[in-house]
Amino acid sequence: MDNLRNRNTALVLIGAGLYILLGNLIGYFTVTAILVVGLGIYKLKSGENRTGYVLIGIGLMFLALSHLSIVFAVILISFGYYLVRSNQLQGNPSYTQRHNILESIRWNKEPWVLQNMAVWSIVGEMNLDLSLAIIEEPETTLLLQGVVGDIDIIVPDDIGVHIQSIILIGQTKIGLEQQDGLVTKMTWQSLNYDTAEHKVNITLSYVVGDVNVTVL
Structure with missing residues (x-):
C-alpha cells in the first residue's frame, strides 16, 4: 500500500x-x-x-x-493539398469541384447522380448512400478533403469500391475495421472491385474527422 x-x-x-x-x-x-x-x-x-x-x-x-496563425496555416496547407489532388480529376468532362467554408451533403434519401467530384471545406458533413447512386461511368473518383469532417458512406455489394482514408485526429471505421486516435490511415477495397461493372474510388483526408463506412 x-x-x-x-x-x-x-x-x-x-x-x-x-x-x-x-x-x-x-x-x-x-x-x-x-x-x-x-x-x-x-x-x-x-x-x-x-x-x-x-x-x-x-x-x-x-x-x-x-494560435490563430497556426490554424490559418493548417487551413492553407489543407486547401493546397486539395488543389494538388483535385488536378487529377480536371480532365474529366463530368468533373465537379466544390470548396466552401461549410459544406453539408446529404445524398441518402433519394436517387442521385454519381459523378467525378472533389470537395473541400473547413467544416464538412457528408452522408452518401451509394446504393441510391445513379452511376453513369465505369469508374468514378470522389475526393473528399478538409479541416473537420463527419463522413458517413453506405457501400452496397454490387459496386466495386476502393477507399483510402487519412485522418490526423479522430476515428475511421470501415465495415468491421476501426482505427482511432492520432494519424489514422486506412485502405479498404471491396472483394468484387476487380470484376465489378462499376467502380468507385474514394479518397478521404481530414485534419479532424469521423469516418464511418457501412458495408452492406
Whole structure:
C-alpha cells in the first residue's frame, strides 16, 4: 500500500512539474488545451466516442483561439493539398469541384447522380448512400478533403469500391475495421472491385474527422 501511495505521489509531482515547465515554455493555456485533446483521444480509445469528440473539439477550439496563425496555416496547407489532388480529376468532362467554408451533403434519401467530384471545406458533413447512386461511368473518383469532417458512406455489394482514408485526429471505421486516435490511415477495397461493372474510388483526408463506412 505504501509503495502504491509513494508511486502515485511521485507521478503527481512529476505531472505538476511538467505542467509548470511546459506552461512557462509555451503557455499554460496551450498546455491545458493539449491535455484536453489528449483526454479526448483517451476517451475515444475507451469507447466513449461522444465525450471524446467533445473534449477534442473543446481542446482544438482553445488552441485555435491562442494560435490563430497556426490554424490559418493548417487551413492553407489543407486547401493546397486539395488543389494538388483535385488536378487529377480536371480532365474529366463530368468533373465537379466544390470548396466552401461549410459544406453539408446529404445524398441518402433519394436517387442521385454519381459523378467525378472533389470537395473541400473547413467544416464538412457528408452522408452518401451509394446504393441510391445513379452511376453513369465505369469508374468514378470522389475526393473528399478538409479541416473537420463527419463522413458517413453506405457501400452496397454490387459496386466495386476502393477507399483510402487519412485522418490526423479522430476515428475511421470501415465495415468491421476501426482505427482511432492520432494519424489514422486506412485502405479498404471491396472483394468484387476487380470484376465489378462499376467502380468507385474514394479518397478521404481530414485534419479532424469521423469516418464511418457501412458495408452492406
